[in-house]
Amino acid sequence: EVGVYTSPGKDATIDREKWWRMGKPMPIAAAYGIDPLLFLVAATSLPKTECEYDYYSGINGAPIEVFISDLTGLPLPARAEIVLEGFLYPDETFSEGPFGEFTGYYGRPSGATPFMRVERVRYRDNPTLTCALMADSAANECGLFWAALRSAGIWADLQKLGVPGIKGVWSIPEAAGWGITVVSIKQMYAGHAAQVMALAAQCTTGAYFGKYVIVVDDDIDPSNIGQVLWAMATRSRPAQSIDILRETWSTYLDPSLNPPEIRPWGSKCLINACMDYRFIKTFSKRTRLSKDAYDKVVARWQELGLSGTPPAVSVFEEETSSGRVT
The missing domain is CATH 2.30.110 (Pnp Oxidase; Chain A)
Known part of the structure; x- marks a missing residue:
């Protein structure tokens, strides 16, 4: 048995x-x-x-x-x-x-x-067991496995639902691959971020057990928790940017819900960490390094006696055709 x-x-x-x-x-x-x-x-x-x-x-x-x-x-x-x-x-x-x-x-x-x-x-003779590690914190092999496919599944669901502007989806492995999902979007219209939050939380892949959905702008890498936390701290407004869904699909395996009899019913927190679309054209500009200054430092890195290699920078200030930095 x-x-x-x-x-x-x-x-x-x-x-x-x-x-x-x-x-x-x-x-x-x-x-x-x-x-x-x-x-x-x-x-x-x-x-x-x-x-x-x-x-x-x-x-x-x-x-x-x-x-x-x-x-x-x-x-x-x-x-x-x-x-x-x-x-x-x-x-x-x-x-x-x-x-x-x-x-x-x-x-x-x-x-x-x-x-x-x-x-x-x-x-089989001398069988080998795979995927058997359930130890320490949730950031084990299962957390990474589920993060990869849950992320892909939510992204595919959003595409099937016809939601435009999706630039990235990541379900954080350190949150067991289920607990927190971050979606990066190119905002295109009023309510776009709210639409993405609601659908990512309740689509086929996302409905089960997930607790937090965070939506960020497309200049934020959803897999970089440092960037995500920065966006939450500087772009969200707690009184206006957080919604709660109640009586959602949960699991008996959630230790936070007690007594255990209530565990099939959970809740979800939706956090809009995007720039306010109503003021997106006038929203404060990010402070960024100029490409010219970066290239000069990289060229003189050894000459300046700096150890290691120059830090990788992927986003720089943009210059207009007139040479004005934006």
Whole structure:
């Protein structure tokens, strides 16, 4: 017997309830030691009609190799190191947990959990387990994995929704890859930043569990936390720039929500760290280094007795055709 916890609203929970409403056990398989990319895709919020195997194959550039189990009828990854197969029977539970989770904490408190009656074990000799590290803080391998695909998923969702001006999306790994998402935009119209905040927070990829969405201008690198904090400090107005969404989709794995019974319902903080669009043409100009001065310093770096290499600078003051610095 192996416990199978699934979050409310996730595909596995929906499928399980469908089988149980029919009074039938749900066929299930657990694969261990899989391609890290498959693990990453499996943990990503995709549309309910989209197959994770297809999504994986698209990213990988080749179809995934699977075989159909004669026991459960499920397509199983042929390259997995270990596969357990069995069934979840209605109303059969036992107490398990808690386990270390992606948040950097032990997750859902010990409680009643459905379990799989294991009927078959497939394995390779000397199997290797991948994606098994859930230790220390959330900035472990899982945080980076989920940051990459969650960022790409939210960006793709915004594009599908027809939102223009998206220049970058980053879900911060140090926030477990889920907790904080930053979106960089080229502001194009009134309310643009507010639109992006709301949709990034509640699109297919972004709706589950994320707590903070921060929108910044296109001169801010969303993956540079220093730049993001600077934009928040100098462009946001706390009384006007922060909105709260309540009763959003959360998870039993969130340690901040107590008692645990309330954990399926969360909240989100939306922070507009963009320049106020109403005054964007007259907003205070950034202080920037001139390209000419930078080039002169770089040319004389060794002569001046400075150690190391010159700091990299990617954005400089712009000069107009008249030579005026802007």
